Amino acid sequence: MVGMSGPYVVRGSVALPEAELMWRFSRSSGPGGQHVNTSDSQVELRFDLARTEALPEVWKARALERLAGRLVDGVVTVRASEHRSQWRNRETAAVRLAALLAEASAPPPKPRRPTRIPRGINERRLRQKKQRSETKRGRTGRDWG
Secondary structure (H helix, E strand, O other): OOOOOOOOOOOOOOOOHHHEEEEEEEEOOOHHHHHHOOOOEEEEEEOOOOOOOOOHHHHHHHHOOOOHOOEEEEEEEEEOOOOOHHHHHHHHHHHHHHHHHHHHHHOOOOOHHHHHHOHHHHHHHHHHHHHHHHHHHHHOOOOOO
């Protein structure tokens, strides 16, 4: 692939190997005039996540679990057809795939440490509720007549 801006870094020193990327091109819908009828500008990028050796095992297991709904036989597919040129669609698809894998293989967030509500805040809330209730009780028409 001459002229491509790879390698596509997933995270840190881990990148998608060019040999494991499978490209498919087809005619794209959308803008392009008469030229669009003759050029295969839509890009479909496939990456065999289940069989890859490029990702560490922990990342791969995490990504396989998180992307289970998107995978077909362990292969993740990304499409791009926003641009009129095939080259720009290839760039878009590869960057999108790298971002998808980075997000899917990221470690889970730290668990939230529960904090207590300060007593003063709770008391202030209850005091305001009571004050509001008194205001509304004063609006009743019992004393009018």
